[in-house]
Amino acid sequence: MQVIVRRFLDPEIRLRERLxxxxxxxxxAEYVIVTAYNLILGxxxxxxxxxxxxxxxxxxxxxxxxxxxxxxxGSAISGLLYFLIYPLTFFSSGGMYGGxxxxxxxxxxxxxxxxxxxxxxxxxxxxxIGSGVCYLIAELHPGMLTRHTVAAEHTESFLSILLVxxxxxxxxxxxxxxxxxxxRIVQRQKKEIEELNQAQKRFFSSMSHEIRTPVNAIIGLxxxxxxxxxxxxxxxxxxxxxxxCRILLHTINxxxxxxxxxxxxxxxxxxxxxxxxMLSEIVxxxxxxxxxxxxxxxxxVDPALPAVLHGDEIRIKQILLNVITNAVKYTREGSVTxxxxxxxxxxxxxxxxxxxxxxxIGIREENIPHLFSAFQRVDEQSNHAIEGTGLGLSxxxxxxxxxxxxxxxxxxYGKGSTFHIEIPQEIVDDSPVGEIDxxxxxxxxxxxxxxxxxxxxxxxxxxxxxxxxxxxxxxLLRDTKAVVDTAESGAEALEKTAETRYDLILMDxxxxxxxxxxxxxxxxxxxxxxxxxSRVVCLTANVGADMERLCREAGFDGYLEKPIxxxxxxxxxxxxxxxxxx
Ligand code: ADP
Numbered sequence: 001m002q003v004i005v006r007r008f009l010d011p012e013i014r015l016r017e018r019l020x021x022x023x024x025x026x027x028x029a030e031y032v033i034v035t036a037y038n039l040i041l042g043x044x045x046x047x048x049x050x051x052x053x054x055x056x057x058x059x060x061x062x063x064x065x066x067x068x069x070x071x072x073x074g075s076a077i078s079g080l081l082y083f084l085i086y087p088l089t090f091f092s093s094g095g096m097y098g099g100x101x102x103x104x105x106x107x108x109x110x111x112x113x114x115x116x117x118x119x120x121x122x123x124x125x126x127x128x129i130g131s132g133v134c135y136l137i138a139e140l141h142p143g144m145l146t147r148h149t150v151a152a153e154h155t156e157s158f159l160s161i162l163l164v165x166x167x168x169x170x171x172x173x174x175x176x177x178x179x180x181x182x183x184r185i186v187q188r189q190k191k192e193i194e195e196l197n198q199a200q201k202r203f204f205s206s207m208s209h210e211i212r213t214p215v216n217a218i219i220g221l222x223x224x225x226x227x228x229x230x231x232x233x234x235x236x237x238x239x240x241x242x243x244x245c246r247i248l249l250h251t252i253n254x255x256x257x258x259x260x261x262x263x264x265x266x267x268x269x270x271x272x273x274x275x276x277x278m279l280s281e282i283v284x285x286x287x288x289x290x291x292x293x294x295x296x297x298x299x300x301v302d303p304a305l306p307a308v309l310h311g312d313e314i315r316i317k318q319i320l321l322n323v324i325t326n327a328v329k330y331t332r333e334g335s336v337t338x339x340x341x342x343x344x345x346x347x348x349x350x351x352x353x354x355x356x357x358x359x360x361i362g363i364r365e366e367n368i369p370h371l372f373s374a375f376q377r378v379d380e381q382s383n384h385a386i387e388g389t390g391l392g393l394s395x396x397x398x399x400x401x402x403x404x405x406x407x408x409x410x411x412x413y414g415k416g417s418t419f420h421i422e423i424p425q426e427i428v429d430d431s432p433v434g435e436i437d438x439x440x441x442x443x444x445x446x447x448x449x450x451x452x453x454x455x456x457x458x459x460x461x462x463x464x465x466x467x468x469x470x471x472x473x474x475x476l477l478r479d480t481k482a483v484v485d486t487a488e489s490g491a492e493a494l495e496k497t498a499e500t501r502y503d504l505i506l507m508d509x510x511x512x513x514x515x516x517x518x519x520x521x522x523x524x525x526x527x528x529x530x531x532x533x534s535r536v537v538c539l540t541a542n543v544g545a546d547m548e549r550l551c552r553e554a555g556f557d558g559y560l561e562k563p564i565x566x567x568x569x570x571x572x573x574x575x576x577x578x579x580x581x582x
Pocket of ligand 1: 326327328330358360361362363371389390391392393394417
């Protein structure tokens with residue numbers, strides 16, 4: 001019995017197949033019980049022959065179905081069998097006065113559940129018509145019914161109703177149990193998927209952390225090489241190392257973002273931002289790359305654009321950087337133009353429109369629908385020399401979907417492409433930005449290194465469990481003449497802050513025993529500590545918008561990501577200590 005029950009609940013077997021097995025077992029049990037009832041209580045010879053015949057034929061059909069696995073055919077034959085047997089039992093066992101009505105009800109439920117598609121409609125129609133015709137004949141020719149004694153008919157009717165109800169109850173108990181078992185499986189699978197998602201997230205973030213740490217050293221030390229007066233060939237090599245690292249980092253970021261999007265770990269975090277500063281950051285980041293390729297980078301901003309908007313500035317920058325970097329990447333000569341405008345839509349939202357047009361290689365019409373699919377690089381033959389993973393535009397599309405924005409492309413193969421992006425934002429300050437010249441910050445992007453400040457009186461503590469990172473920070477700050485002490489753990493940092501007052505502390509986040517956040521709190525509360533009020537900047541290889549928020553909430557005064565560049569580091573110090581060097 002247990003084996004049978006387990007078989008009915010076995011999730012490896014298709015649900016339909018199990019239902020068919022269960023219903024067939026119940027229907028067969030009914031055939032056997034009715035046959036036994038007729039034998040024991042002395043039914044007529046015709047009745048007994050019909051029931052034995054029915055039982056044998058039905059058992060044969062069920063056996064055929066199980067062996068051949070042809071469920072559809074098996075269930076259709078069962079329905080047909082009922083259509084043939086039912087009139088015989090009806091007339092031989094007192095028609096509507098005996099057990100036939102209850103059997104009719106059960107048969108309809110059986111046929112409905114085991115058949116599907118057109119077989120279901122046909123079988124049900126046959127059964128209903130067949131039964132209806134039986135009732136009609138019985139009414140028009142009552143003599144055709146083999147009547148039993150009133151007592152026997154009542155007993156038969158009563159027992160049939162009891163039997164059918166029992167069988168239906170059994171059926172529904174099983175169906176409910178199957179449903180529960182399926183539900184348990186779905187819940188377990190859901191949990192497994194969630195655990196897998198978490199593991200994947202952990203894997204990608206630790207992979208990113210582990211790659212960033214050596215890349216931080218490569219970029220930092222390479223920057224030191226570039227600051228030296230070195231032969232042209234060595235300078236060219238160092239510049240190529242820098243470009244290679246930039247590509248590597250971009251790839252890691254894309255993989256990390258893709259994993260976050262897939263596991264639902266990406267959030268849209270809105271805040272107020274100044275339109276001009278957001279755009280000038282983008283221009284600064286792209287301008288140098290365009291110039292290196294000999295491309296014109298044109299920026300046109302509608303003077304009527306509101307000065308302050310509310311939205312996820314970081315993600316908008318990410319989207320625009322992705323599309324503009326592509327434009328630069330896939331254009332050999334000519335120009336890349338960024339046009340920004342916008343209008344208020346019906347719902348009171350301001351839809352900012354960004355158009356990125358290039359005079360590049362263009363995209364074939366048939367490839368446009370595949371542009372936004374993950375891992376798809378189109379026109380691979382012509383583009384194989386250009387670096388990329390095929391993830392960028394898929395991330396752009398998913399981020400835009402999260403922000404209820406849109407992206408469309410117009411392109412002429414060989415002539416160029418235009419990406420049109422729209423993002424709804426709330427207006428915070430609608431005063432127009434006016435005529436702005438974003439190019440005026442160009443000089444800031446100049447590669448020649450000059451320290452932002454020199455401050456020999458400045459005391460800085462760098463805390464990191466990787467000695468190489470500490471060396472990089474020390475070297476990058478060398479020209480500022482600041483005194484840079486180092487600590488390789490939270491505990492060592494606390495020893496130093498107990499004795500020395502530091503103007504600024506650069507704190508790694510992920511450290512064994514005491515992480516950066518715990519160390520920050522200990523410094524702030526340190527009894528007799530001399531650096532309780534120092535400015536503390538989180539300098540981390542665990543990157544991402546979530547990380548930045550976590551650091552700000554934990555009380556850090558600043559947030560920097562590894563790999564770090566000398567200028568970024570100096571800018572952040574100058575921002576937090578305005579009087580420095582002056
Ligand atoms: P990739 O990392 O390969 O650049 P993307 O998802 O950013 O991946 O872009 C997908 C593909 O779309 C690219 O491989 C390229 O073939 C095509 N593409 C994207 N932008 C442009 C453009 N401005 N001009 C021509 N082709 C482009």
